[in-house]
Amino acid sequence: xxxxxxxxxxxxxxxxEGDIETDLYVVQSGELLVCIRKGSQVTAVATLGPGEYIxxxxxxxxxxxxxxxxxxxxxxxxxxxxxxxxxSFPAWLTTIGKMLALKLRLHDDVIRSKGIKKSNVETIKxxxxxxxxxxxxxxxx
Numbered sequence: 433x434x435x436x437x438x439x440x441x442x443x444x445x446x447x448x449e450g451d452i453e454t455d456l457y458v459v460q461s462g463e464l465l466v467c468i469r470k471g472s473q474v475t476a477v478a479t480l481g482p483g484e485y486i487x488x489x490x491x492x493x494x495x496x497x498x499x500x501x502x503x504x505x506x507x508x509x510x511x512x513x514x515x516x517x518x519x520s521f522p523a524w525l526t527t528i529g530k531m532l533a534l535k536l537r538l539h540d541d542v543i544r545s546k547g548i549k550k551s552n553v554e555t556i557k558x559x560x561x562x563x564x565x566x567x568x569x570x571x572x573x
Contacts, residue, residue, distance in 0.1 A: 436511045440464075440503035443570050446486065451497040454514040457486040462507025466499050467559075467567060468540075474564040474571075476556050479504070489536055491518075492529030498540050500571050 438457065440446060446464065447453065459482050466478040477499065480486060490497055491514050518526070559567065 436513075438507075438509040438511055440507040440509070442503055442505045443566075444503045444507075445570060445573075446501040446503065446509070447497045448500050448571060449497055453487070453497065454490045454494055455487060456491045456512040456514065456517070457509045458512065459484050459486065460508040460510060463504045464507060465502045465504050465567075467502070468499050469568065469571065472564070472568050474500075474559055474567045476559050478556060488529075489533040492526065493533040493537070495533075495537070498537060500567075502567060502570060 438446075440462070446457070449468065459480055461482055464480045464486070465476055466480060467474050467476045469475075480501075486501060486509070487497070489495070521529075
């Protein structure tokens, strides 16, 4: 295993909201839960699986992580260090990435403050109170 390969076990935390880190990750196998916390309430906003990226907002805008990410089971990821790849991007691509990150962070703020509204759309299921307690304990360590 090289330094760019990451292995997580169930309930391992990849990152916490507010972490200062800008590396990008690609999920190779397994499933991860993306969630936000408001007090002791934990709201699941997405699950990520093979082929999906993690950390693209921080990668482009150099701001702290916007959510908590926890492994739902064994996972393998590839870490793409920002300092090694960012310099190879043309300026226009970096500008587009920053603008998209800004828009997505604004939407994240709305979700964080107002919650997720459901209207006949297949979305991620809400976490049970037991799951919220468990994830809140894991993320509070």
